[in-house]
Amino acid sequence: PSEVLAKLREVFTAAGLSASDQDNVFFAIEHMSFSKNIDRHYRLSLEGEYVQDADRLESLGAMGIARAFVYSGKHDDKIYDPEIPPMELVSHDQYRNHEETTINHFYEKLFKLEGLMNSRAAQKEARRRTEYMRDFVREFRHEWDLD
Template identity: 40%
Template structure:
């Protein structure tokens, strides 16, 4: 198979795995991340392997430990799939390195320096977590996990471990903006993503200001 055919197989695999997701990480999210990654690839001067980059973009949530019951088993299945469709062992390792290490929760542990292809995928994923779509996804995810929308008596946490971050009983949907989403613009790796993030960041800030005004009954 050529690279186009391989990526089509990857796309179908991702669709099969993610199409039933009800937390904001469904196949629509995957496709937006792939589009973001393609855009960044086209607008950055530093080269990155497009097949590795886009394959990782398609597959980045397949073994996410907040989405699957057995992340290790999911990674093994992913590795087997990559070998089956023609990726070399080295290419498979590169893709798994990216998919295993791009999440925000990984930054709460010992951080790993990603290759440039991984930095692109990380930026592409983070761009879909902010702005208008990021707002909708935050509410959608919080609703799926019965999170409180907002409680002015619960302050956003400033520091937390990965385990604490994943404990949604200690979070509200609005606090999630302060604990994660508003941090992402400064965490972008590429100049292209940093530029795109500025507008989305401001959109979230405007939303939060309006939310507070309406919550407090200001006219």
Template identity: 40%
Template sequence: MTDETVLAAVRQFSQSKMGNDETGHGFDHIQRVVGLADRIGQSYPDADRLETLTAAYLHDVIDEKLVADTAAASEEVRQFLVGQGFTTTQIDTIFLIMDNMSYHKTLDGTAKPLPLEGQIVQDADRLDAIGAIGISRAIYFGGHFGEKIYDPAVKPRTEMTHAEYRNLNNETIINHFYEKLLTLKDLMNTTAAKQLAEHRQQVMLDFLAEYKAEWNAEA
């Protein structure tokens, strides 16, 4: 099979798993991450495109915040990849990326170093969490889980543990920008992603300034 044939199958598998998501991690998000990863990857010809885009398509299929049984989900993905002819080495690389690219891994210090392919996917995923799309996804995610939009008396949390990060009872949607989203620009791995992140960062800063001005009836 050609790489494009394999990627078409991977795309279909991902869509079957993420197509009904209602948290902001649906297949539209997957497609944007894949597109960004492909765009960033053009600047890094040494990166394996098949491994990069496969990890981009599948990165949320085994995410702990979206899947009740991550072990079962991981085994299903592994068997799918075997069926598509991926080698053991390729599968190990794809899982290394998926298992270590999430933001929460940076909080507990358990993340393993990512290969170039993983750095590209991580950057693409983080880019989709910021900017105009990131604003809408943050509000959509928070609304899905019943988060309060904003409360000036509730200050953004700092130095969170993994457990604290997952505790949405102690978070507001606006605070999420300060606790995570505004930090992502400086966590980008690749030069290409860093350049894209600059504009998206400013979009968020402008939004927050306008939001607070309107909240205080100043605008």
């Protein structure tokens, strides 16, 4: 929302942040998301990369699993449907508008985040969290097939 960004610019100016630094922050906010980087990769400042890594790490591991199911429940998405295969996402619009299941979200986005981390520390932590999620999805699909 432009009102929020305008207010943020006022706060930054009052705090003495230069116009250049403010532009850098706003560019990172606008271009750090996974979906914004499907069509093309946006190069962020070092600070923007750290924020991007933190944002992506929040989507992984046990907390990421919980967030995925809460989001899907809120949007009435199916948990899993073997008749709906995961898609290879090629655009922001496709990402926002395709038929999704919670389990497919792991394949379409979450498992890919590990390879998109900027810093070594984030790569290492993402690897650990992603392996935990892969174990979860393997077990989920195993139990689904038993029913």
